[in-house]
Amino acid sequence: MASIVTKSYPDHLKLNGSMKKKSNHKHYNTGESYEKMSFYTTLMASLGFYFLILIGLVNHLIFTPKVATEKNRKGYPPLYNTFDNIFLRYVFRRVKDCLNRVVCGVPGSKIEIRDRVTRDGCWSFELLDTKSTFLNLGSYNYLGFAQNNGPCAEDTIKIIKNYGWSISSSRQELGTNHLHVKLEQLTAEFLGVDDAIVFGMGFATNVLNLPAIMNSECLVLSDEYNHASVIAGIRLSKATSIVFNHNDVIHLEELIRQNIILGQPVTKKPWKKIFIVTEGIFSMEGSIVKLPDIIAIKKKYKVYLYVDEAHSIGALGPNGRGVLDYYNCSPKDIDIFMGTYTKSFGSAGGYIAGKKDLIDYLRANSHASCYAMSMAPPVAQTIITSMSTMMGKDHSEEGRKKINQLANNVRYFRRKLKALGCVVYGNDDSPVIPMLVYFISKVGATVREFNKHNIATVGVGFPATPLNQGRIRFCMSAALSKEELDEVLEATEKIVNKVGLSYSRKPICNEEILYEDVYAV
């Protein structure tokens, strides 16, 4: 994403200092940790990457790899550019065995993975008939609703028998099922807003609805680490997009002030609408949006706020109602709620929620409601069941237990990881737990080591993160017990020592870390 942020501002546009005060909220955790990496690590990690590219280049020039080539297209301009190819073949290929593992069971607390071997240095893989069972810290299963038995599965099977598994029509044609109506009401009730509209895919919810709300005379202030779908949506909307530093409310306010004064770039007319687009929990950083501060800015400058709660809905707050619940803000303060059902609810699809007229407008103007197929009935039913459980509508403590278990797991695991001397990014309450390993080669090595200990984790590197900030991402789940976490931590300790991951330069706390009840009264 092209950033047009200018670093120097005229004096009169600078802040009057109102946002520089620390907020006084006590009921949530403001402790975001972002330990700076040492110069030596930065240098070595970058060098390592460039070295790999250099080897790749030499390799590319001397040996022609046995890759597929385009047939029957002689004399056409090449389809891909060379740098991409070199990156894929000589850098990405080296860690390819850590990705795309083949799952053959429920992605619950344990996950069954088909074994595979490569005989040619990761150019190709051969699937074996054997399976291994891993402890699952890789799937987005925050509340543990990914199950093949229990109420979710039972209700869903009933729906498959009565309503089939597909509708094959869009919402504006004959694609509205009574389950959609029910789910929309339930989602609105869950979030405490007027109304909601649901779509069949979370990614498409952003891509196909942002263009309906924004147009070329709008300004969008988008967080640096927003998800690809948000960026794609803003791009489709033709609105002017300006990137603010990750979670930096001071920078955000400066940009808003500056742009209200300057107006639209060519015509100099005032902006018609200004939007702040941010996420609840950032999937690569594990940080939580500074919502109270952003709401204050939003109110002060009369701009609109769009929050993508893909990861935070269900996973944050004492009632699992997302970032709003976590900070105890009023639902009226966010204009557009967006979220997905993939992660916490163990299903698929996404929603947009907000005021009645916004949702009605989207019913009429959203690209998805007009052209894309509506949500499949079994998918809708799974969400209805899991959401009802969370809201306690099934008259059991099941939902509450799951929410508490997740919160406790997150605090415990994060503190333990830090005690091992690892650099852990993000908020202490965020279920996305990135552990920094910096080197792209260490990403591969660490994931392989974890797999040897039968633990499934995700390794992320360039291009999803900056060049020299490869990381391992744990996704916490309520399905995991304390004993299982201890097992993981024991393995992590061995791996940290073996691969050399204790990068933290902070003093390590020697107190005993207990498994505490976060929401204990």
Next chain:
Amino acid sequence: MQASVEDPVAVTTTAATSSVAHDMYSPINTLFGQVQFNHIYVEGSILLILLWILFKKTASTANSKKTKPPETVDVDEQIRLWTPQPMIDSYNLDELPMKNYVVDSKVYDHVTINGQSCINFATHNYYNFINDKNIENSVVDAVHKYGIGSCGPRAFYGTFDIHIELEEKLAQFMGMEEAVIYSYGFSTVTSAIQAYVKSKDIVYADEEVNFAIQKGLQSSKAEVVYFKHNCPDDLERLITQHDAVKKRMKRKSFLIVEGIYMKTGNICKLRELIDIRIKHKIRIFIDESISFGVLGKNGRGVTEYFNIPKDEVDLIIGSLETSLSSVGGFSVGSTFVVEHQRLSGLGYCFSASLPPLHSVAAIKALEQIDKHPELLVKLQERSINLHQSISQSQLIEHFYLGSDQISPLKHLYLRDNFPSYLEEQNLLKNIVDYCISNGVALTVAAYLNKHEYKQPKPSIRLLVSININDENIESLINVLSQAVILVMKKTTIQ
């Protein structure tokens, strides 16, 4: 080393170097010797003046930038005075023709809408797979085995063994090297286009391509040239117009068409398009969302229908939501082309993968089509049958059919001309309302009129399924004729 001036060798060397230096500069001297010096003065002064003008301009703009917001106006006041427009534009829900209908049953050849049982001519349900007990059992088994959601993108523990099986089966079915599946039909086309088409490139597309293709092209930021619907001659003309630029810039060019056009129901003229493609060295992508599993002897789509060798087509994009009655989409082609999407297809990389149960449903449906080519013959028969029955009925006084006979997707357009899109749509809505209350489910084709490249003519989209018999077609025609007479009467009275 000590070299003294008296050293004869050293003296000769310095003399030699100075003479060499003299020789080196001599061409310049000769050059400048011939130039009249007043020329240099004149040109030099012109250069100076130009530079002065240039710098003066930038200096003045820099100054003006600094002084632009007048210091007398309070910045805070100006910010306070800025008022945004309302978040959403005006809208009218009543313009949605189908907004009151809620389906309350399985959607196959019969469907219950608002409590009324109807024969279904409104949804993509060519083979009635939703009512197939064997597929249903496999889907239920999939829930028992995998649960419902996939809980992750493909790279991060979201690749299930049945995804791989489906990809292999699709590639095998289409006789191509590799396939990738997406979790949503709409995002498939958009992502696939974005993965290859970059801002430098040029794309030729039919003017009636569906909305997903239009959005894919828009987000790729490439130059898009739309040619007349199903008119290869117009394409040829446009290509020659743009060819000179293309060669100079060495940019990639693409041709994007649909197998059966969603917006018109016509089959593309692939043979002519392929000839043009070869002649002008253009790569071709075909969206077979409708034609996959429908056209050709074995359902391989439009390439089989025209008997085109597979390597003449670069990429085929299809949907699992139409003929296979599941959810999702796929694209298939050579490994060289398709593999790229696994890292560059946005909807593939950044979205959770297809729910396993839908993957299973698609595998089973594909097996059915593969094993029973007679299904295709039956569907084509039914499509032709419906087309001819309507064409020969009294309906043709008020309507015309805009689609190919063989296509299971047909558009029924009103013959009369109307002053506005809304008025025409409203009339169709009344007709559809009447039909649904009399047991025939139809739908007005939904469009975001403002955002479409070419404004479509409002229509009723008819979709054929193999279980539609002559009796059903007769009742469709009867109900439609009654509806037209009633609705037309009403409007003339008004």
